[in-house]
């Protein structure tokens with residue numbers, strides 16, 4: 618009998634001793650190493666993380682669902698000066714996807730303004746729950762960033778990096794395809810930001826491409842998060858870290874809901890000199906998120922694939 622080996626995304630437990638730097642324990646050091654290895658090999662990993670309580674998980678998926686039932690003209694109030702950062706209605710390329718973007722969702726006032734736009738009579742539960750979720754997800758992002766910086770001996774850049782970080786929260790619904798429709802929920806792309814933290818309900822669909830071209834399906838659980846590197850992280854690491862292609866293929870007969878927290882940087886980013894040597898000559902000039910965004914929105918064909926080399930390669 619021939620068994621087909623189905624590859625899985627690496628899973629890393631970000632719990633207990635593994636995430637206690639003060640203990641100086643070997644668990645912390647080996648967790649840092651495992652994260653770095655997973656990001657270099659796959660560009661992502663599944664984090665098992667228990668700091669987002671089950672209550673918050675249930676509440677956040679509870680408060681976001683009614684948002685998708687609002688009239689289209691109300692949803693369209695979620696605009697942004699930055700391309701692709703506001704409301705995104707289902708369209709010809711991705712008819713199943715409906716999504717909102719909350720810029721700076723980790724800042725309560727910003728989540729409040731978003732809430733006031735959609736619910737002029739108030740929706741405090743939505744505002745507090747989504748803000749709390751964004752904060753928790755950003756803490757996970759900060760910890761992973763710290764662990765990777767330490768693993769590369771680049772910890773002296775961590776504080777200024779985290780101080781210049783901003784976060785976009787994208788909240789998405791993928792409806793069940795009709796009989797005459799295909800299952801494509803989200804087209805294959807690489808993320809353009811630093812790190813993305815993805816969390817979803819119990820309807821799977823996310824697939825990540827390996828370096829050798831195989832698609833791996835992610836099987837979600839309530840306490841799991843996909844931590845994924847984007848093109849900014851690839852360039853920061855002088856191409857050590859991989860930014861994987863990923864897509865959403867709908868499975869099952871219930872809608873899929875997901876929350877994606879994208880970290881970016883307000884400032885210019887430079888590859889630390891610790892990551893440059895004879896074996897790894899510098900590959901990128903200093904770059905910034907808005908520059909990369911402008912570069913790929915000038916030509917939509919650049920959106921799907923990794924274009925950071927074309928934007929700021931030396």
Ligand SMILES: O=C(O)CCC(=O)C(=O)O
Pocket residue numbers: 787789803808815817823863865875876877
């Ligand atoms: O819904 C998901 O799990 C993936 C979303 C995604 O890849 C994105 O918004 O960039």
Ligand SMILES: [Fe+2]
Pocket residue numbers: 806807808813863
């Ligand atoms: Fe993505």
